[in-house]
Amino acid sequence: MIFLENWLKLQNVAVVSKVGNKDSEKAATDVAKKLLARKSKVYTISPIQVEGAKQIETLEELKKVKLDLIVTLGGDGTTLRVFRNLDNETPILTINVGGNRGILAEITIEEIDEALTEIQKDKFFLDKRTRVVASCGGKEFPPALNEILINRANLTKTAEIEIKFQNDTVKQKMDGVIVATPSGSTGHSYSLGGPILHESLDVLIITPVAPVYRLASIVVPDEKIEIISSHDCNIVMDAQVVKTAGFEEPIIIKKYSKPAVFIRLKKRGLRQMSKLGF
Numbered sequence: 001m002i003f004l005e006n007w008l009k010l011q012n013v014a015v016v017s018k019v020g021n022k023d024s025e026k027a028a029t030d031v032a033k034k035l036l037a038r039k040s041k042v043y044t045i046s047p048i049q050v051e052g053a054k055q056i057e058t059l060e061e062l063k064k065v066k067l068d069l070i071v072t073l074g075g076d077g078t079t080l081r082v083f084r085n086l087d088n089e090t091p092i093l094t095i096n097v098g099g100n101r102g103i104l105a106e107i108t109i110e111e112i113d114e115a116l117t118e119i120q121k122d123k124f125f126l127d128k129r130t131r132v133v134a135s136c137g138g139k140e141f142p143p144a145l146n147e148i149l150i151n152r153a154n155l156t157k158t159a160e161i162e163i164k165f166q167n168d169t170v171k172q173k174m175d176g177v178i179v180a181t182p183s184g185s186t187g188h189s190y191s192l193g194g195p196i197l198h199e200s201l202d203v204l205i206i207t208p209v210a211p212v213y214r215l216a217s218i219v220v221p222d223e224k225i226e227i228i229s230s231h232d233c234n235i236v237m238d239a240q241v242v243k244t245a246g247f248e249e250p251i252i253i254k255k256y257s258k259p260a261v262f263i264r265l266k267k268r269g270l271r272q273m274s275k276l277g278f
Contacts (some may be wrong), residue, residue, distance in 0.1 A: 007121035008068055008069065008091070008119060008122065008124070010035065010038060010068055010069060010071040010116070010119065010120060011040060011041060011042050011068055011069065012039045012040070012043070012065065012066060012067045012069075012105055012195070013035050013040045013041070013042055013043070013067065013068060013069045013070070014042075014043040014044075014045070014062055014065070014067055014069075014070045014071070015028045015032045015035070015043070015044050015045075015048065015053075015070075015071050015073070016028070016029050016045050016059065016070060016071070016072050016073070016074075016078065016081075016082050017045070017048055017072075017073045017074060017078070017097075018073065018074025018075060018078045018085055018097065018098050019078075019081075021074065021097075022044075023097055023098045024073045024074045024097045024098040025047070025048055026132055027073045027095070027097045027109045028044065028048050028071075028073045029048060029050055030046065030109075030111075030112075031073065031095075031112055032044055032050040032053050033050060033059065034051060034112065034113065034116065035071075035116070036050070036052045037270075038116065038120070040111050041054070042054070043055075043056055043062070043065060043067070044056070045057075045058070045059060046058075052059075055163050057245060059081065059082060059085040060085060062085060062086070063085070063086075063087060065119055066208070067090045068090075069090070069091055069092075069093060069119075069263065070082060070086075070090055070091070070092045070093070070142070070199055071092070071093045071095065072092055072093070072094050072095065073095045073097040073098075073109070074097060074098055075094075075096065075098060075102055075105075076082065076102065076103055076104045076105075077132050079092065079094050079105075079145075080104075080144075080145055080146065080238045080240060081105045081240065083131065083143070083145045083240065083260045084142045084143060084144065084145075084237065084240070084241065086123065086260075087128065087143075087258060088258055089128075089258050089259060089261045090263040091262065091263045092260075092261065092262055092263065093106060093107070093108075093115065093119070093262075094106050094262065095106060095107055095108065095109055095112065095264040097109050100215065103186070104183075104262075104265060106262065106263065107265065107266060111131070112160075113143075115265055116174055118265055119263065119265075123265070124262065124263050124264060124265050125263050125264050125267075126262070126264070127199070127200075127261070127262040127263075127264045128200075128204050128259040128260070128261050128262075128276075129145065129181065129182070129183045129199060129200075129259055129260040129261075129262070130181045130182060130183070130201075130203075130204075130255055130256075130259060130260075131143040131144060131145055131150075131181065131202060131255070131256035131258070131259060131260050132144050132147070132148055132179060132180075132181050132253060132254070132255060132256060133148075133253070133254060133255075133256040133259075134148050134235050134237070134243075134251055134253045135251075135252045135254075136235065136243070136245045136249060136250070136251045136252070137157075137245070137249060141235065141237060141241070141243050142241060143237075143256040143258075144181075144184075144237040144238040145178040145183055145184065145238060145260050146180060146181060146183055146184030146238050147180065147181065147184040147187060147188060147189060147238065147254055148174050148176050148178070148179045148180075148235065148236065148237055148238075149176060149177075149178050149188065149209075149212060149235075149239070150177050150178075150179075150233050150234070150236075150238040150245075150251060151175060151176030151231065151233060151234050151236065152175055152176060152228050152231050152233055152234075153208065153231065153233055153244065154231055154232065157231055157232040158173045158174070159173065159174070159175070159176075159229045159230050159231040159233065160172065160173050160213070160229070160230040161173075161174050161176070161177055161208075161227060161228070161229050161230070162227070162228040162229075163177060163206060163225065163226075163227055164225070164226040164227075164228075165206065165218075165224075165225045165226075166220070166221045166222060170215065170218075172206050172208070172211050172212060172213060172215060173209040173212040174209055174210055174211040174212065174215070175209045176208075176210075176233070177206060177207065177208050177209060177227060178192070178194075178207040178209060179204055179205070179206055179207075179225055179227075179237075179253045180194065180204065180205040180207065181204060181205075182197040182198060182199045182200070182201045182203065182205075183199050183260070184205075184238075185197040185205055187240075188207075189207040189217065190206050192207050192209060193207070193209075193216070193217065194207040194217040195217060195219065197219070202221070202255070202276065203219050203220060203221050203275070204219070204220055204221075204222060204225065204253075204255065205217055205218070205219050205220075206218045206219075206220060206225065214275045220235075222254075223254050223255055224252060224253070224254045225252070225253045226247055226250055226251070226252055226253075227250070227253065228249070228250050229245070229247060229248070229251075230248065231247050232244065232245070232246055233245050233247075233251075237249060239259050247270075
């Protein structure tokens with residue numbers, strides 16, 4: 001464990017719950033009260049309302065606040081949603097409440113008091129993860145922690161997709177392509193035969209989706225990957241946000257300038273592998 005001295009002061013903390021989940025909302029209320037008792041200024045997201053805390057309507061508004069920490073209470077979807085709305089390196093403490101597997105979670109709600117005490121004693125370390133971002137037509141979309149999927153919009157026609165990286169070009173008929181981070185290597189990319197990577201690596205995985213001819217996943221250190229489809233396609237960020245691109249319109253995918261940062265209290269090996277039961 002890396003002990004950081006006098007780094008994190010819990011002066012401004014946001015608490016984010018899983019949307020529409022009563023257990024998560026109750027837990028978020030309890031955590032907000034615990035933080036207020038520790039003299040933190042606390043921000044909650046509607047509908048969470050706690051006396052003494054400042055309620056804001058959307059995650060988007062958190063970009064206007066200089067935060068020391070964000071506490072998420074939910075599953076992996078909640079964590080992904082928060083990181084998508086962060087354009088800086090504010091660290092997140094993830095608590096699994098109401099989530100299915102909680103692969104990204106660090107603690108359970110029962111461990112919150114001990115965790116806050118450890119953080120205030122500077123007994124924690126930062127786990128920085130590569131994020132990925134897509135742009136098209138001069139517009140940059142929200143960053144993704146796990147993956148970006150490019151797939152054909154017209155399911156009755158197989159698109160020819162051209163993938164450019166470094167000085168190489170791969171061009172083949174396929175249903176789509178996934179560009180995953182090491183954090184996302186245990187997700188959809190893995191289900192299609194992609195490798196599992198250590199989360200700390202600073203690389204990207206290119207995994208074709210149903211290519212006509214067998215085409216293996218490729219692990220690249222590239223800062224930039226260009227994808228061009230012969231048909232209209234969807235751009236899907238972390239299976240939560242969908243944008244569109246026209247046929248032969250270049251889609252640029254690259255590493256996001258700011259990593260995702262997790263607060264960690266215990267050293268583990270490959271976190272995702274242990275959570276998946278390997």
